[in-house]
Amino acid sequence: MALPTHASRLERIWHYTYLVICTLIFLFLIAPILVVIPLSFNAEPYFTFTEKMLKLDPTGFSTRWYDLLLTFGMTDPEAPRGWSWWTDTWTNAAWINAAKNSVIIGLFSTVLATGLGTIAALGLSRPEMPGRRIIMAILISPMIVPIIIVATGLFFFYSSIGIQNWGIPYLGVILAHATLGIPFVIITVTATLVGFDHSLTRASASLGADPVTTFMRVQMPLILPGVVSGALFAFVTSFDEVVVVLFVGGLDEQTIPRQMWNGIREQISPAILSVATILVLISIALLTTVELLRRRSERLRGMSPQ
Amino acid sequence: MSDATLSPAAMADTMPEQLTTADGKPLKQALIRAQSHARRRAFLLVAPLLAFILLTFVMPIGQMLHRSVHNEGFTWHEDVASGERTRIMANLSQWFDQNELGTEPGEAAFAALAADLVVLREVKAAGQAGTRINYERSGSRSMFTKAARRAQRLEAPFKEAIVDLDEDWLDPDLWRVMRDASSSYTANFYLAALDRTKDADGNVTPVNENRQVYVKLFQRTLFLSIVITFMTFILAYPIAHLLATLPLAKSNLLMILVLLPFWTSLLVRTTSWMVLLQSQGVVNDALVSTGILADDNRLEMMYNQAGTLIAMTHILLPFMVLPLYSVMRPINPSYVRAARSLGATSWTAFRRVYFPQTVPGIGAGALLVFILAVGYYITPALVGGADGQLISNLIAFHMQNSLNWSLAAALAALLLGGILLLYWLYDRLVGIDNLKLG
Structure with missing residues (x-):
């Protein structure tokens, strides 16, 4: 927004004050996220910038906290770093195992949420859908209901049906995370289906395609960007979820957020900051993907940016 | 009016009574059927997810809400290992049914209590029952565990014997709490959540000021x-x-x-x-x-x-x-x-x-x-x-x-x-x- 040439002096002052205010607010938004990145390379176990760091002295920085992520929980962290050291890390390091659990739970719950959610969004976007409003409200509610209530409810429910005795690892957490991810899938997929030209499906049907072919060849390519961003949202929701895991997860079902939670509650060490840094980098990658997908979706549907 | 344009009324005259589809069905019915078919199809797409959400989200929360008015701590005991359910405090519950709130607990009441304490001891449920009472009247749990431990040795007159163990067994508030707890359904937890409690006569009153949280x-x-x-x-x-x-x-x-x-x-x-x-x-x-x-x-x-x-x-x-x-x-x-x-x-x-x-x-x-x-x-x-x-x-x-x-x-x-x-x-x-x- 450019300042018009006829602006008075007061308006000019206000305009620049306004820009300064906006900059400060943007700083408030982004600084807390970026500040952990340099701090995670701290050579000392402090949560603040040491003098050496401020002077950019290389000895003030180290990757020891990242190293700790690999060695913590290993049987023999002092062994020479060869093949056996890395297999030890891969099988025993606490953070590596937490990461594996997080990815497994995240993938399965994402598949479940995206599959069910996409099909449901197709139904919800049809004009003839009965009871659309109330059903939509129910399907979005996992996003609105406080997580502690969901976790409490699931704790009782799972213990009453004895889900931990079914012999399927992570099942309870996967189902719960799928539930929490579903609203995001519904929202993003229905958003891409808004303005979807239903005459395309009719045209495909009149040309002899059965409903499955129509879906795979006509609808799916058009809504795919929405489906993928919904899936990413669902994955992030699961990847970041801690309360349900704390309440219903078994003792061996450690995930990254749970490990972080324990780390923060007991003794916060800069190792947490190195995990945080990695997570920030992952979220930057995901955000970029979603942004690119959104643009692609707009281009596909012929919606030029306003 | 020229021949080329027909008024709507004239058009209706020239048309057949009912519009039909190619195979002779009335159009209106065919349309209704097609619409209900479309509605069913749309709903079928949503149904799996709806069922999933109802099962993994709505039902657990409903079950939890049920727990807010339903507590079996003072009515049933479930054995952890065998899953066997035993009715506890049955005699006392019967006495509560026969006597109104405010009745002075006499020998009959204490005899019922003593009989129930024997059951508590047998199924090891004294802690559970005491905890349930303790929610509403602190300090009660130890009274139950202590009394249950000596349940076998209690002899008539039971009132004296039990009061001998602890004076607090005469507390009318305790008897009010036990009366409420002797039915599985209660609204008392909502009262507690709103910093309210009941007094010995069953009137709703605010709790002690330093316990209002x-x-x-x-x-x-x-x-x-x-x-x-x-x-x-x-x-x-x-x-x-x-x-x-x-x-x-x-x-x-x-x-x-x-x-x-x-x-x-x-x-x-x-x-x-x-x-x-x-x-x-x-x-x-x-x-x-x-x-x-x-x-x-x-x-x-x-x-x-x-x-x-x-x-x-x-x-x-x-x-x-x-x-x-x-x-x-x-x-x-x-x-x-x-x-x-x-x-x-x-x-x-x-x-x-x-x-x-x-x-x-x-x-x-x-x-x-x-x-x-x-x-x-x-x-x-x-x-x-x-x-x-x-x-x-x-x-x-x-x-x-x-x-x-x-x-x-x-x-x-x-x-x-x-x-x-x-x-x-x-x-x-x-x-x-x-x-x-x-």
């Missing part, structure tokens, strides 16, 4: 949520306006600064604030080294309400910016220009022309932020300290530490009721369809 906590949750909503509004409005008025290429770039926090793990953001706000943290260090603050006078911004307020404002800010932005973007700038050309100052033009058009966005953002803030758990638990806790944290406390699950469920039910009311309001005013994520 829940109403205060609900008030604090509301207050903090309102403050957080207001702060997000104050911070979001200028940047949403900036984003909405910049050319799209630039605003998309700046939008990343709003969306990145949105995509970053909640725990990461909370950790960052812990790092920043600690007394030995970055903010305090910066203030001390620039000389604004004395070293021994560091600000306490963590483990108190300030920590909760700052961190939650930051975390919920994107939920306010996005709805505001989507309302501000389509506002035509010529409205403000017209106001200015008609002689309005820039402040008047903003106040009378621009601001009213953004009110729907403010409503949508404020409701969403408020709904999310009221139920927040993680951030207050980590940075809130003692006085920055919200109602969710107390529910977690009763779930994990005090193990008073019925009270936790009652608190959760009250919170859920409030949230659903706001959610309904949101759907009415904004519409769930308009919920956007970036």
